[in-house]
Amino acid sequence: GENVEQHPSTLSVQEGDSAVIKCTYSDSASNYFPWYKQELGKRPQLIIDIRSNVGEKKDQRIAVTLNKTAKHFSLHITETQPEDSAVYFCAALGGYQKVTFGIGTKLQVIP
Amino acid sequence: DAGITQSPRYKITETGRQVTLMCHQTWSHSYMFWYRQDLGHGLRLIYYSAAADITDKGEVPDGYVVSRSKTENFPLTLESATRSQTSVYFCASRDRGDQPQHFGDGTRLSIL
Numbered sequence: 001g002e003n004v005e006q007h008p009s010t011l012s013v014q015e016g017d018s019a020v021i022k023c024t025y026s027d028s029a030s031n032y033f034p035w036y037k038q039e040l041g042k043r044p045q046l047i048i049d050i051r052s053n054v055g056e057k058k059d060q061r062i063a064v065t066l067n068k069t070a071k072h073f074s075l076h077i078t079e080t081q082p083e084d085s086a087v088y089f090c091a092a093l094g095g096y097q098k099v100t101f102g103i104g105t106k107l108q109v110i111p
Numbered sequence: 112d113a114g115i116t117q118s119p120r121y122k123i124t125e126t127g128r129q130v131t132l133m134c135h136q137t138w139s140h141s142y143m144f145w146y147r148q149d150l151g152h153g154l155r156l157i158y159y160s161a162a163a164d165i166t167d168k169g170e171v172p173d174g175y176v177v178s179r180s181k182t183e184n185f186p187l188t189l190e191s192a193t194r195s196q197t198s199v200y201f202c203a204s205r206d207r208g209d210q211p212q213h214f215g216d217g218t219r220l221s222i223l
Contacts, residue, residue: 034212089154104154
């Protein structure tokens, strides 16, 4: 089955700096890669996603890149703000229509 | 997302008891999922369903039972609860193809 590894597990940045979270996946058939943000005590919510026919996607301060050859995708947050503090999960949609999640990255933005 | 609701939001029960967590979605999504979330383990898939009357095991199915007699409902039953099943449980649904999953608000289950 699919295996998704996510790094780092925790990340602290100063407000205004950039944050990068990296994920790798194992199933070459995976074709859809969503990213979720989970605030404390709340549900995971989709913040951005990318499909395998695209190398990069941007939505305001958030961008995701995908390298299919290396089976690697990353989340980039620029000009971080305190409200960006949360746990971020990467995921990959592989065979059998199951989404496999990374273990999560706890991002802390220091004012 | 108001289209997927879980109940109860909080539940305390004792070891050995049977408990059922409910999940209801109004989008007519084909796929529904149950995850448990524990510190240090992220989101682990318990069971999923591709359509009514079709269910399959995920990563951690032991001790759990599911059913899906109707597209919109996907209850999760712990037949004889154990302390190791204390967790936050999330239900999710999505449509076919490369579509995002939508999560419910979760059920915080404590087993004493």
